[in-house]
Amino acid sequence: MKDGIAVIGAGRIGVPWAAVLSVELSETVTCIDVDPDRVDTINRGEAPFQEPQLESYIETGVAEGTLSATTDPSVISDHQYVAITVNAPRNRMEEFLDVIREYAEFIDDDHVIINRTTIPVDVVTKMEATIADSAASDPTFTVFPERLAEGKAIEEIKTLPKIVGVSDERGKDQMTELLAGLECDIEFTDPETTMFVKLIDNSYRDALFAIANQIAFTADQLDLDAHTAISLANREYPRNDIPTPGTVGGKCLPKDPHFLMDSRVCEQPTTPDLFSATRRTNSSIPAYVVTEILRQQPTAVAVLGTSYKGGVGDTYNSPAKRIADDLQAQGIAVSAYDPYVTTDATLEETLSGADTVILAVNHPEFDGIEPTINETVASDAIVYDLWGMLEETRLERPYEGFGIAPKPNADRS
Incomplete structure (x- = not known):
């Protein structure tokens, strides 16, 4: 029987989330990454990058046997949830989808897919179709993009409201079961709207900073x-x-x-x-x-x-x-x-x-x-x-x- 979570990508999105779930919820979490040095670092109970509280969480999760890392993608088959946290560079969506295809061969109908990677709204349906076609199955597909501030990741994983995109009741039930232990609000909507919200978050912040910076540019010209x-x-x-x-x-x-x-x-x-x-x-x-x-x-x-x-x-x-x-x-x-x-x-x-x-x-x-x-x-x-x-x-x-x-x-x- 499948249980636990496979987190694809041991970066700044995947590792903090994996560490918190392994400690706070006692979930069995396996990080999957192509970098063997990063995998070894996690398995030693150390953080692969700086983030407040992260190393303590990793150390605890590894010591308790709820957190591990591997370069072997076949372990996906052993887990119920599959969280995707790989990077999606701008103007390289086909490369991103190619990476998804490589992992999809280990996915079947029993899996719940959680996309945590930020992508354009029109790529959400392409990603779901890519997984379904490559896996030759119909897993549950959900969208749950990260909304964290670096330097505050651990606390915000536990406290920020969770906006989750699902297409059916099964996805809603599965994500409720996974996230309920974090004791934070969970809002459900469709996958495209969920990704739209994430893009609004950062576009709004970027626009706010642009207003301040335009003021600074103008002040320089006016000697103010x-x-x-x-x-x-x-x-x-x-x-x-x-x-x-x-x-x-x-x-x-x-x-x-x-x-x-x-x-x-x-x-x-x-x-x-x-x-x-x-x-x-x-x-x-x-x-x-x-x-x-x-x-x-x-x-x-x-x-x-x-x-x-x-x-x-x-x-x-x-x-x-x-x-x-x-x-x-x-x-x-x-x-x-x-x-x-x-x-x-x-x-x-x-x-x-x-x-x-x-x-x-x-x-x-x-x-x-x-x-x-x-x-x-x-x-x-x-x-x-x-x-x-x-x-x-x-x-x-x-x-x-x-x-x-x-x-x-x-x-x-």
């Missing part, structure tokens, strides 16, 4: 301070909640707005295309920052932060890393430091000798870093703050940044 203006606009005004300007990276936000505007939408000539505009706004920031820095004619730049957002160590699609790489491509000596990413140099070593410092990621560890900058870099070194995180009154160096009004001692010629 976007951070001051946004703070005043938000202050005790119930209809504003404008976020801080800054970069947008990672796996989801740069991709999901494009998924939302899928082929059926874009083929309509009368359809507005707001989300392509918000993507252009947010994706243009690294090149803009590089241009601003090059105007200063630096020779040595220290980049503080290389991950894609504050508080995490993931460098996938990192705007900060792109800034560092683009400056280096211009022949500039670039050193980088990130408290969440393994590097050889210390913060002080990274700053030493730099004539320009870029605070590129809003890590909490950079709060109060001004004295270290003052003590380490030359008195005429320029500090460029991408997030408005530094206190100008505590910084004894020329200071400017994205959406930050120019200061008298900053050379903007």
